[in-house]
Amino acid sequence: MKKSPSSMAFNKVLVKRIFGFTTPYKKKFRLAVFLSIFLALLAPIRPMLIQITLNKGISQHAASIFFHGPGGFIIELTIIQILLLMVETATRFYFTYSTASLGQSVVKDLRNITFSKIIRYPLKQFDSTPIGTLTTRTINDIESVNDVFSDGFIPIIADLLSILSVLLYMFYIDWKITLVCLLPFPILIIATYIFKESVNISFTKVRNAISNLNAFVQEHLTGIAVIQAFAAEKRENEKFTAINKEHRDANIKAIFAYAVFFPVVELVSAVSIGLLVWWAARQSSFLPAEQSMNIAGIVTSFILCLNLLFRPLRMIADKFNVLQMGLIASERVFKVLDNLDERQINNFNHSSDEEPPLVIKGNIEFRHVWFSYQEEQYVLRNISFKVNAGQTIAIVGNTGSGKTTIASLINRLYPIDKGSIFIDEKDINNININCLRSHISVVLQDVFLFAGSIIDNLTLRNPEISMQDVVYATNLIGIHDFILSLPGGYDYNVMERGATLSMGQRQLLSFARAILYNPSILILDEATSSIDSESEMLIQHAIDKIIHGRTSIVIAHRLSTIKKADNIIVLEKGEIAEMGNHETLFAQKGQYFNLCETQFAENADKSG
Numbered sequence: 001m002k003k004s005p006s007s008m009a010f011n012k013v014l015v016k017r018i019f020g021f022t023t024p025y026k027k028k029f030r031l032a033v034f035l036s037i038f039l040a041l042l043a044p045i046r047p048m049l050i051q052i053t054l055n056k057g058i059s060q061h062a063a064s065i066f067f068h069g070p071g072g073f074i075i076e077l078t079i080i081q082i083l084l085l086m087v088e089t090a091t092r093f094y095f096t097y098s099t100a101s102l103g104q105s106v107v108k109d110l111r112n113i114t115f116s117k118i119i120r121y122p123l124k125q126f127d128s129t130p131i132g133t134l135t136t137r138t139i140n141d142i143e144s145v146n147d148v149f150s151d152g153f154i155p156i157i158a159d160l161l162s163i164l165s166v167l168l169y170m171f172y173i174d175w176k177i178t179l180v181c182l183l184p185f186p187i188l189i190i191a192t193y194i195f196k197e198s199v200n201i202s203f204t205k206v207r208n209a210i211s212n213l214n215a216f217v218q219e220h221l222t223g224i225a226v227i228q229a230f231a232a233e234k235r236e237n238e239k240f241t242a243i244n245k246e247h248r249d250a251n252i253k254a255i256f257a258y259a260v261f262f263p264v265v266e267l268v269s270a271v272s273i274g275l276l277v278w279w280a281a282r283q284s285s286f287l288p289a290e291q292s293m294n295i296a297g298i299v300t301s302f303i304l305c306l307n308l309l310f311r312p313l314r315m316i317a318d319k320f321n322v323l324q325m326g327l328i329a330s331e332r333v334f335k336v337l338d339n340l341d342e343r344q345i346n347n348f349n350h351s352s353d354e355e356p357p358l359v360i361k362g363n364i365e366f367r368h369v370w371f372s373y374q375e376e377q378y379v380l381r382n383i384s385f386k387v388n389a390g391q392t393i394a395i396v397g398n399t400g401s402g403k404t405t406i407a408s409l410i411n412r413l414y415p416i417d418k419g420s421i422f423i424d425e426k427d428i429n430n431i432n433i434n435c436l437r438s439h440i441s442v443v444l445q446d447v448f449l450f451a452g453s454i455i456d457n458l459t460l461r462n463p464e465i466s467m468q469d470v471v472y473a474t475n476l477i478g479i480h481d482f483i484l485s486l487p488g489g490y491d492y493n494v495m496e497r498g499a500t501l502s503m504g505q506r507q508l509l510s511f512a513r514a515i516l517y518n519p520s521i522l523i524l525d526e527a528t529s530s531i532d533s534e535s536e537m538l539i540q541h542a543i544d545k546i547i548h549g550r551t552s553i554v555i556a557h558r559l560s561t562i563k564k565a566d567n568i569i570v571l572e573k574g575e576i577a578e579m580g581n582h583e584t585l586f587a588q589k590g591q592y593f594n595l596c597e598t599q600f601a602e603n604a605d606k607s608g
Contacts, residue, residue, distance in 0.1 A: 011327065018148055018330050021106045028102045032154050035095040040161030042088050044169035046081060047304040051173070053077045054297035095158065096150075103149030110333065111142045117337055123413045124373070125339060131218050136211040137336050144207075144329035152323035159312035159319070166308045174298060180279045181306060184271045188264070192317040195261040199321045202254035207325065209247035216243055262314065269310040276302050360439040360520040361424050362389040362551030364410065369419035371405060379405050381574045383419070387567070389520075392552040394562030396595060397571035403555045406571075407523045410553065411440045423521075441514035445526035447506040449498030454483055455490040457498075458513050465516055473515040479508045523553045568592065 022029045053074060118134055170178040220227060220236055227236055280299040364387040371380040380402045387393045395403045408414050409421060412428055421428045428436060449457050458473070459465040470490070474480040482505070486492040498506045514522065544564075554562050562568060563582045570578040570591045577591045585592035 014327060014331055014334070015153075017334065018106075018145065018327075021109055022102060022149075024109070025102055025105050028098055028105070032095060032098045032102060032149075033157075035091055035098065036154055036158030036161060039088070039091055039095060039158055040165045042084070042091070043162045043165045043308055044305065045084060047166075047301040047308070048169065049077055049081050049084070050304060051297040051301035054300055099154050100146075100150040103146035106149065107142055107146045110145060111138060114138050114142060114333060114336055117339075121339065122415070123408070131215070131222075133211055133215050134336070135218060136214045137333055140210055140214070141207075141329035141332050144326050145333065146326075147322045148326035148330065151319050152326055156316060156319050156323065159316050162312055163309055166305050170302060170305050173301065177276065177279055177298065177302060180275050181272045181302060183275060184268045188268045188313065191261060191264045191268075192313070195257050196317045196320050198257040199254050199318070200324050202250050202257065203321060203325045204328065205250035206247060206254065207328065209243065209250055212243050213240075213247060216240060258318075261317065265310060265314045269306065272306050272310075273303060276306070360436075362520045363387070363422075363424045364521070364551060364553075365422040365425075366406075367420045367422065369409065369421060370417045371409060371414065372417055373414075378417070379574050380409075383574075383576060385567075385569055385576065385579065387551055387553070389424075389551055390549055391566040392547055392554060392564065394554045394556065394565035394568045395571060396556065396562065396568060396592065397577075398595075400573075401571035402574045403571055404525055407442065407525050407553060407555060410521065410523065411437050411442065438517070439520040440523065441517050441519035441521075442523045442525065443507075443510050443514045447498065447503075447510040449494050449501070449506055449509065451493070451496040453488075453491045453493060454486070454509065457494060457509060458490075458516060460513070462517075469516055470512075473512045476515060477508055477512045479505075479512065519550065521551045521553070522547060523555075525555045570595070 115138055118138065167178070170181070216239070220240075227233060276299060280295050283295055366383050366385050369380055369383040370378055372378045383402075383406065385393070395406060397403055405414075409416055410423075410428075412433055423431065423436070455467075455470065458470055467490075471480060474483060483490055483492070494500055494506075498509070501509070554565060556562050566581065568578075568580060568582060568585055569576055570585065572591060578585055578588065580588075586596060
């Protein structure tokens with residue numbers, strides 16, 4: 001399939017962008033280009049030396065410069081060929097090493113940039129993009145970009161220069177024999193084109209299948225508890241088998257293309273050599289004996305030249321496919337890099353990092369805020385409320401009413417559609433996002449702990465947090481002694497997602513993590529819903545201490561945890577249904593009263 005001019009122009013832009021990453025490694029790049037040219041110049045020298053050996057050393061007994069006696073000229077040429085082989089071997093080693101080293105250097109930089117970009121994606125991006133797909137982009141696709149250098153542009157250029165150099169030598173020696181040898185080449189060109197297109201389609205399918213496999217495995221290993229709880233192993237395994245079959249089939253089609261192409265190349269090579277021998281035999285029958293020996297030298301030299309031609313030609317189609325897959329992979333990576341991250345969306349000003357951190361007191365005000373995860377499907381409608389610094393506000397409501405969404409908007413995890421949010425009378429869109437979030441701590445219902453030590457999970461490797469601060473926070477929560485009882489204490493490995501700890505223990509650790517950052521604003525999103533009554537008492541005791549002087553947003557199903565709040569907001573289908581303190585709302589016998597009655601009835605049933 002021919003590419004359109006616009007597509008070709010796009011590829012030029014893509015190639016230019018890829019090679020832009022070689023700028024810090026100009027010396028490696030120039031060395032690789034120089035070595036490719038040098039190897040091309042070396043290519044026809046050995047066949048030429050063989051021809052000289054046969055024509056002059058054997059038939060004409062030419063005299064040697066350094067060696068006397070019979071065979072001295074041949075010994076001299078043999079030594080030259082050995083030295084030439086050593087130079088060519090060393091050059092090819094440095095060429096292979098320099099191109100691979102250049103590729104790996106680019107891959108390292110590109111992977112760092114891509115990961116840095118992804119972790120700054122707005123959450124909305126993760127809502128629509130499978131984690132496995134982003135994993136594929138960061139690992140597999142970027143690794144394929146290395147092939148653009150190690151098996152792509154520069155090696156292909158080196159092979160083409162080598163082919164050109166050998167062809168020029170062959171035409172120089174005898175253009176008629178060269179044309180005879182090249183008679184089967186149209187067959188090879190057609191076979192190469194068909195092979196390239198076939199393998200390209202197969203490799204595209206392989207790459208897509210790998211992306212689907214990564215996304216599927218990532219999602220299902222994360223949700224393995226649900227799969228096992230519902231005995232869904234067999235059904236999910238069948239889905240995986242189907243995706244894996246697509247991967248296998250695509251690979252088999254590529255293998256079939258290789259299995260057909262390489263024998264065709266060998267066949268064309270054999271035909272070329274056969275035509276060469278036929279032509280040489282036909283010519284030598286009309287020549288004297290001395291000139292016939294010259295024909296033998298030319299034939300031997302041309303056989304070596306044909307091997308030098310077919311060896312790169314046999315691999316060049318494969319290299320074009322590898323190059324194409326590298327370009328496709330780089331295009332996917334660049335799409336990740338071209339997505340807007342939080343710095344771009346929020347007009348992040350890098351110079352603001354040098355400014356003194358903004359002091360946030362904790363006054364929060366929502367003014368007619370509308371928000372939707374999907375366009376026009378509003379989750380919040382015309383939300384307006386105000387929280388003074390140091391106050392505690394509770395947000396309650398049925399599942400899906402928008403409680404967690406409000407918390408997400410305060411620290412700008414999502415941009416609002418309409419209205420404004422102010423902190424200390426400043427629009428949050430005009431506050432440096434890193435500065436804003438450094439003054440807000442969040443404790444979520446679904447606690448995420450990274451594989452690693454407890455100390456790393458508490459501090460998130462922030463060097464500004466001392467061990468003394470950590471011990472203070474854990475003592476405040478009442479888990480210091482528990483941590484010391486674990487093997488290794490604060491160096492205990494909690495494994496991926498904190499698998500070695502109970503839900504309550506993970507929740508307590510997340511609470512200590514929030515306290516460590518000494519926030520002006522504390523958001524507790526269902527922070528006590530996953531722990532037992534004893535742990536809740538520990539947290540409730542700690543909450544009474546840490547909310548003093550801080551603005552606190554408490555989202556909870558357990559109404560017992562929000563009775564002390566200065567103000568309570570009751571949400572219903574994304575709108576504020578009621579607002580006031582516990583006594584006022586309970587006396588109104590409205591939505592809040594009904595929530596209390598429902599929960600008290602549930603608690604009575606459980607206790608009964």
